[in-house]
Amino acid sequence: MAGNRTNSPRVGELRLDVRRDVPVALHRQIAAAVRAHIRSGRLPIGSSLPPTRLLAADLGVSRGVVIEAYAQLTAEGYLASRPGGYTEVAGGVREPADRPPVIEPAAYRIDFSYGRADVAHFPRQAWLRSFRQVLTTTSTPEFALLSGRGAPALRTALADYLNRVRGTVADPRNIVITNGFAQGIRLLIQVLADQGATRLALEDPAPDDDARPAALRAGLAVIGVPVDEQGILTDGLDDVDADTLVLAPSHQWPVGGALPAARRAAVVRWACERNALLIEDDYDAEYRFDRDPLGALQGLAPEQVAYAGTLSKTLAPGVRIGWLVLPEHLTDAVAEAKIAADRGSATLEQLALADFLVRGEFDRHTRRMRPLYRARREALVAALHRHLPGARPAGIAAGLHLLVWLPPDLDEQELADGAAKLGVFVQPLSRYRIAPVGDRRGALILGYSVLSESAIAEGIALLGEAARRLRR
Numbered sequence: 001m002a003g004n005r006t007n008s009p010r011v012g013e014l015r016l017d018v019r020r021d022v023p024v025a026l027h028r029q030i031a032a033a034v035r036a037h038i039r040s041g042r043l044p045i046g047s048s049l050p051p052t053r054l055l056a057a058d059l060g061v062s063r064g065v066v067i068e069a070y071a072q073l074t075a076e077g078y079l080a081s082r083p084g085g086y087t088e089v090a091g092g093v094r095e096p097a098d099r100p101p102v103i104e105p106a107a108y109r110i111d112f113s114y115g116r117a118d119v120a121h122f123p124r125q126a127w128l129r130s131f132r133q134v135l136t137t138t139s140t141p142e143f144a145l146l147s148g149r150g151a152p153a154l155r156t157a158l159a160d161y162l163n164r165v166r167g168t169v170a171d172p173r174n175i176v177i178t179n180g181f182a183q184g185i186r187l188l189i190q191v192l193a194d195q196g197a198t199r200l201a202l203e204d205p206a207p208d209d210d211a212r213p214a215a216l217r218a219g220l221a222v223i224g225v226p227v228d229e230q231g232i233l234t235d236g237l238d239d240v241d242a243d244t245l246v247l248a249p250s251h252q253w254p255v256g257g258a259l260p261a262a263r264r265a266a267v268v269r270w271a272c273e274r275n276a277l278l279i280e281d282d283y284d285a286e287y288r289f290d291r292d293p294l295g296a297l298q299g300l301a302p303e304q305v306a307y308a309g310t311l312s313k314t315l316a317p318g319v320r321i322g323w324l325v326l327p328e329h330l331t332d333a334v335a336e337a338k339i340a341a342d343r344g345s346a347t348l349e350q351l352a353l354a355d356f357l358v359r360g361e362f363d364r365h366t367r368r369m370r371p372l373y374r375a376r377r378e379a380l381v382a383a384l385h386r387h388l389p390g391a392r393p394a395g396i397a398a399g400l401h402l403l404v405w406l407p408p409d410l411d412e413q414e415l416a417d418g419a420a421k422l423g424v425f426v427q428p429l430s431r432y433r434i435a436p437v438g439d440r441r442g443a444l445i446l447g448y449s450v451l452s453e454s455a456i457a458e459g460i461a462l463l464g465e466a467a468r469r470l471r472r
Contacts, residue, residue: 117400197244268297
């Protein structure tokens with residue numbers, strides 16, 4: 001299939017475009033297009049959507065991609081299931097008619113999307129050396145091995161790296177290699193549901209594209225636990241009735257807090273008292289700019305914490321390798337679920353990553369990228385101070401994005417819409433909230449990892465112009 005193919009089947013009388021030449025996941029493109037049709041009223045309340053299998057065939061994507069998009073929209077309240085397995089537009093979701101049209105992210109001149117590694121700096125030569133080494137030295141039988149846990153060489157190399165750099169207590173026997181974080185969280189949540197889990201708690205706000213739809217698809221109720229700028233709030237944790245809690249203690253997404261020691265202890269105590277599982281999302285902890293990264297929560301309680309990591313933010317999402325460091329009692333079940341899902345991840349890439357880690361190339365790559373990302377972060381903070389006075393950046397000590405709290409006179413959605421008219425993409429915080437109550441301050445999520453310093457300055461200047469227009 002061509003890399004820039006665009007498929008445009010009809011949803012009722014509506015055209016749905018999915019492109020493969022833009023850096024936006026297919027399920028997000030589908031969800032965004034259907035969401036826009038619903039908001040504008042072009043998909044009326046009560047109208048049926050095509051079956052997932054039919055839409056997937058029309059688009060030329062896997063059925064799982066469409067299921068993911070439908071699950072996302074169902075979780076957001078745009079869609080509802082009805083008897084017979086049909087999906088229809090839910091009530092009460094139409095936007096006012098004067099809302100501006102939705103612009104696809106690829107159409108923006110300056111895109112502050114979050115969660116992307118700068119793949120222009122991918123260490124091609126070092127990666128090629130690892131591939132050559134593997135092709136030269138790996139025995140023939142090893143290429144035939146498929147394992148739900150993953151290649152032993154990679155699991156050993158990962159355990160050494162994570163124990164050294166992230167402070168984990170990782171045993172290679174309890175590591176499962178996955179095709180990225182998304183697959184790992186889906187496998188783990190399904191195993192927990194099969195074992196009787198009924199409720200999953202998430203930090204609020206939290207990402208909406210992995211754990212939340214996976215939990216809903218597995219039949220789990222989803223509840224939110226509020227956060228502040230230090231991470232998840234633990235004062236009311238005793239009242240949280242959940243079997244599992246997903247959190248990012250080293251760098252909460254998207255607010256950016258690092259969980260203090262007392263709260264870490266409280267979270268572990270809650271999990272132990274309830275015999276609940278903590279799922280630690282360690283998505284970008286290598287990129288901390290003010291001090292050494294905090295050690296992983298898993299090191300405090302290895303039998304209560306499942307640690308999830310990925311190369312998406314540190315190396316490249318296209319490598320498609322993630323990992324779970326699991327409590328011993330979950331390892332076999334998750335490994336079996338992995339085999340059932342895809343017969344195991346590709347061996348060659350796993351062995352290449354093992355060599356890449358052992359030779360220290362991954363450490364060298366993150367050391368090279370850290371000052372580059374720091375310079376872009378500093379350019380973003382400086383531009384915000386200059387062009388958006390009254391806004392307050394948060395989470396600036398680490399990661400690849402900032403959260404910017406807005407002054408009370410600026411509405412986050414209106415500002416995002418105004419920026420879109422000027423060709424700048426920014427993401428409002430509100431879509432990632434779970435509970436309808438709590439801190440309702442407006443904020444924007446600004447990713448800066450793939451933008452040059454000059455593009456950052458230009459984009460924030462345009463954002464400031466959009467703010468001035470709203471204030472007139």
